[in-house]
Amino acid sequence: MGKTISEKILSEHSGKDVKADDFVIAKVDLCLLQDGTGPLAVRQLEELGIKRVVNPQGVAVFLDHAAPSPRKELSNDHITLRNFARKTGSYIFEIGEGVCHQIMSELFTSPGDVLVGADSHTCTGGALGAFATGMGSTDVAVAMGLGKTWFRVPRTIKVVVNGKFKSGVYAKDFMLYLIGSLGAEGATYKALEFTGEAMTSLPMSERLVISNMAVEAGAKTGIFASDKITKTYLKQHGREEKYREMKSDKDAKFEKEIDIEVDKLAPMVSLPHTVDNAKPVDKIGKIKVHQVFIGSCTNGRIEDLRLVADLWKGRKRDPDTRVIVTPASKDIYLMAAKEGLLEAFIEFGAAVTTPGCGACVGVHGGILGDGENCLSTSNRNFLGRMGNPKSFIYLASPATAAASAIKGEITDPREYV
Amino acid sequence: MKLNGKAWKFGDDISTDLIAPGRYFHLRSDLNELAKHVLEDADPQFASKVGKGDFVVGGRNFGLGSSREHAPTIIKLAGVSCVLAKSFARIFFRNAINIGLPAIECDTDKIASGDELEINLENGVIRNATKKIDLKFAPLPKAMTRILQDGGLVEHIKKHGDFKIE
Numbered sequence: 001m002g003k004t005i006s007e008k009i010l011s012e013h014s015g016k017d018v019k020a021d022d023f024v025i026a027k028v029d030l031c032l033l034q035d036g037t038g039p040l041a042v043r044q045l046e047e048l049g050i051k052r053v054v055n056p057q058g059v060a061v062f063l064d065h066a067a068p069s070p071r072k073e074l075s076n077d078h079i080t081l082r083n084f085a086r087k088t089g090s091y092i093f094e095i096g097e098g099v100c101h102q103i104m105s106e107l108f109t110s111p112g113d114v115l116v117g118a119d120s121h122t123c124t125g126g127a128l129g130a131f132a133t134g135m136g137s138t139d140v141a142v143a144m145g146l147g148k149t150w151f152r153v154p155r156t157i158k159v160v161v162n163g164k165f166k167s168g169v170y171a172k173d174f175m176l177y178l179i180g181s182l183g184a185e186g187a188t189y190k191a192l193e194f195t196g197e198a199m200t201s202l203p204m205s206e207r208l209v210i211s212n213m214a215v216e217a218g219a220k221t222g223i224f225a226s227d228k229i230t231k232t233y234l235k236q237h238g239r240e241e242k243y244r245e246m247k248s249d250k251d252a253k254f255e256k257e258i259d260i261e262v263d264k265l266a267p268m269v270s271l272p273h274t275v276d277n278a279k280p281v282d283k284i285g286k287i288k289v290h291q292v293f294i295g296s297c298t299n300g301r302i303e304d305l306r307l308v309a310d311l312w313k314g315r316k317r318d319p320d321t322r323v324i325v326t327p328a329s330k331d332i333y334l335m336a337a338k339e340g341l342l343e344a345f346i347e348f349g350a351a352v353t354t355p356g357c358g359a360c361v362g363v364h365g366g367i368l369g370d371g372e373n374c375l376s377t378s379n380r381n382f383l384g385r386m387g388n389p390k391s392f393i394y395l396a397s398p399a400t401a402a403a404s405a406i407k408g409e410i411t412d413p414r415e416y417v
Numbered sequence: 418m419k420l421n422g423k424a425w426k427f428g429d430d431i432s433t434d435l436i437a438p439g440r441y442f443h444l445r446s447d448l449n450e451l452a453k454h455v456l457e458d459a460d461p462q463f464a465s466k467v468g469k470g471d472f473v474v475g476g477r478n479f480g481l482g483s484s485r486e487h488a489p490t491i492i493k494l495a496g497v498s499c500v501l502a503k504s505f506a507r508i509f510f511r512n513a514i515n516i517g518l519p520a521i522e523c524d525t526d527k528i529a530s531g532d533e534l535e536i537n538l539e540n541g542v543i544r545n546a547t548k549k550i551d552l553k554f555a556p557l558p559k560a561m562t563r564i565l566q567d568g569g570l571v572e573h574i575k576k577h578g579d580f581k582i583e
Contacts, residue, residue, distance in 0.1 A: 023560050025580050039446050040486060047571050066442065073443035080446075120484040120508055136486035136512035138570050150560055150580055184430060185478040188507055218478070220507060274430055362439030382432040382482055387440045389458045 002249025004156040005223050006191045009131040009246070013114050020155040020253070028143045030058045030108055030125075032117030034100050036065045036361070039077045040137035041118055042084045045145055054147030056089035060100070060108060067095035067356035070364040088144075098329030098355040101125070101297040105208060106329065110234065110242035111226035116143050121297050121379065123214045126191075127207035128233070129226035129246035134215060154220045155255040156248070157187055160196040163263035168414035171206035172299060172377070172397035174198075175213045176268035178260070180278030188218030190255065193248060195225065198262040204233040205303040212298050213379050216275040267413055269375075270395035273383040281400055281412045290372040292317075292405040293386075294398055295326030295353075296360045299377035302332045304398040309336075309344040311402040311416050316349055318408030323350035324366045326358035348405075362387030375404045418538045420498045420519075422470035426530040427459050429476035433509065435459040436480070436488040445487050452494040467495050472534055474525050475502035480509025489513040489520075499536055501525055501543070514561045517569035523554040559583075 003011065003019070011018045013026035031053075033041050038061055045051075053059050061081050066074040078095075085092035093103055100117065101124040109115055111129030115122060118140040125132025135149070143149040159178065165171075179186075192214050199207070207224050214222025224230075225247035234243050248254075266280040294300070294308055305327060317323050325345050327333040333355050336342050345352050353359075359366025360378040368374050368391035376386070381393035396404070399413035406416075435458045437451060444451040456463040456473070473492055479502035480488060489512050492500060499519040503526075513520040519538060528534065532547040543552040557565065560582035567573035573581070 023558065023582065025582070036442060036445060037484060037486065044571055048574055071443045073446065077446055118484055118486075120482065122484075134484040134508055136484055136508060136515060138486060138515045139511065142570060142574055146574070146579065148580070150582055152558065152560075184481055185504060185506065188478070188504070215508075218481070218506060361442070362434075363442045367440075380434075380482060382434040384434045384438045384440070384458045385432075389438070 001253060002251035004191065004248045004252045004254065005129065005193060005225065005246050006131055006154055006156055006221065009112055009114060010151060010153050012112070018153050020153050022153045023150060024153060025148055025150050026114055027148050028116055029113040030115040031140055031144045032060055032062070032100055032104055032115065032119060032122055033140060034062045034064055034119050035074065035077055035081060037118035037137045039080045041141040042080055044138045044141040048141070048145060050145035053088045053090060053144040059088065059090035059144055060093065060104065061085045061090055062093045062100035062103065063095045064099050064356040065361050066363050067354055095356065096330060096354050099297045099300065099357055101212065102328040106237050106331065110239065111230060111244050111246040116140055116149055120215050121212050123219065123221045124208055124212040124297060126211035126214065126221045126223035127204060128230055129224060131221055133221045152189070154189055154191040156191040156193050158254040158257045159192055159194050159260065160257060161194065161198040161260045161262050162196045163198055163261045165198065165262055166265070168399060168417045169265050169267055170397045170399060171202060171209040173265055173268040174262060175210050176270050176278040176395060177265055179213065179217045179276050182217045184216065184274055184276040185218040190219055192217065192219045192222040194222065199224065200227065203303070204229055205301045209298055216379060267397060267400050269400065269410060270381055272381055272392040272394065275381060275395065281396070281410065284410060287394065287410040288373060289321050289375045289404050289409055291366060291368060291374040292321060292323045292401050293359045293366055293374055293376040293378065294324070294401050295328065295358045296378035297328060298379040299398050300326055300328030300332065302335050304377065305332065305336050305341050308398050308402040309341040311399065312344055312348040315406050317405050321405055321408040323348070323405045324353060324359055325350045326353045327355045329355050359386060375401050375410060377401050420470065420536040420538070422472050422498055422534060423468060424472050424474045424528050424530060424532045424534055425463065425467060426528065427473065427475045429478060430481060431459055431475050431479050432482040433480060433485050433488040434482055437485055437491055448487065448490055448494055451487060452491040455491040455495045464495055467497060469496040470498045471496060473497050473500045474528050475500070476525060477503045479505050481506035484508045486512040486516065489518050490516050493518045501528065514565050515570040517565060519565060521554050523552050527552055
């Protein structure tokens with residue numbers, strides 16, 4: 001019997017021939033901590049009496065959720081993490097260097113890796129053919145301290161996507177559609193594997209969107225087979241030697257297969273307060289937007305920023321709609337500066353903020369007022385997510401967000417692209 | 418082990434943002450203070466009402482969202498002895514067991530706020546004393562039972578020096 005990508009990676013890392021539903025103890029290649037979950041992981045390691053990490057070259061600590069720190073308590077958490085990284089020899093990424101998942105993808109995650117992160121969107125790494133999943137602080141503390149963790153090998157749902165994306169429709173729209181049809185727990189405990197011509201032709205920037213949001217359907221990971229696009233991406237980041245082929249065997253056993261024709265998809269919007277409350281943009285009526293947020297580990301990449309700048313060229317934001325743009329990493333920020341995108345954003349009337357999680361997590365950098373609506377390119381619209389339980393979050397693609405910033409209401413981007 | 422207490426009922430899709438809101442992000446290294454806000458956006462008075470040993474009872478997909486382990490931790494710190502739901506989000510479920518908070522999947526439609534429950538973790542029965550009915554639940558996977566019986570993952574590793582889940 002053949003194996004899925006997840007079964008292959010977990011067999012390799014456990015030294016056993018394992019299949020879906022088996023419980024395994026697997027070696028961990030990469031661990032991720034961020035400033036919201038990292039301090040607790042550090043305290044749990046101390047509680048365990050463990051003073052070192054097994055593989056410091058595989059541990060990355062990110063100061064991204066509160067960057068720069070808006071409060072003394074968080075500044076003290078940052079001190080805890082800096083000290084931990086110094087003592088253990090782990091990598092630390094300072095405020096302004098960007099969102100953990102973007103940097104992990106640029107610098108660390110490789111096909112065939114096992115990556116565990118104390119952040120639910122760690123599944124982003126699946127875009128590179130890694131087995132990447134989010135866990136809590138204690139799990140990641142133990143993974144750092146022992147170099148391994150336990151898993152139940154997930155069953156895999158094969159998502160076969162054929163056809164061609166229509167103009168104005170992106171990976172984000174596809175993912176909102178898929179989460180809407182699976183439901184927020186439609187893939188709980190499962191791996192999603194994405195294949196079919198509409199997926200294999202997607203650039204890495206778009207694959208990362210899809211893997212990033214797998215957890216919003218409950219999935220343990222959202223994985224792509226590695227291919228020449230993976231190889232090119234690794235090469236662009238100076239890691240070509242890390243490429244290896246990872247794909248499911250032809251006779252692998254999938255729990256089920258979902259077939260989607262992407263030609264039929266319209267731009268999608270997730271309405272408050274769950275991600276699976278997704279509807280086509282032309283079916284939601286007139287919705288005023290007080291704030292547009294373009295950024296996050298889902299859609300703050302250079303490709304997103306280029307598209308937005310292009311759409312905003314020669315235009316101004318609606319006077320009643322404020323706009324925040326947060327590049328996902330320092331490198332993206334630099335590229336945006338060199339390409340004149342920042343200029344375009346500022347002229348449009350947007351506020352450009354420090355690379356990091358920004359407004360997405362409700363800590364700072366764009367907290368909403370009572371009764372306000374935000375159209376965000378991020379991945380979650382739960383009540384209170386952006387810092388105020390009396391506000392409303394809508395999720396969409398960067399194109400929809402950019403179009404909406406011009407009109408001041410949620411707008412079909414096909415009017416502009 | 419038998420647990421006794423009162424049920425506090427919540428609906429479907431109780432996210433970690435409702436349990437441990439992001440606006441209290443700065444309290445994550447002061448868990449007792451954070452616990453004063455537990456489930457605040459689902460029931461603003463919950464933290465002041467809940468009694469020692471009580472149960473949080475949810476609907477479907479309890480704990481969806483972020484990986485913040487602070488969510489089950491402050492539920493436990495508030496005095497709750499067990500969380501029951503029709504289904505749990507994966508990371509929340511694993512986190513709950515890791516910090517020694519039992520999480521049980523069962524038909525929570527048969528439990529209302531204020532019901533007095535007695536839960537027998539070994540034989541998988543919930544006695545709803547108020548409604549005079551018994552509810553059954555499937556045992557945890559063996560790996561998780563081992564971790565929970567040791568009092569959580571930190572205690573488990575301290576005791577065995579390694580994973581001992583088989």
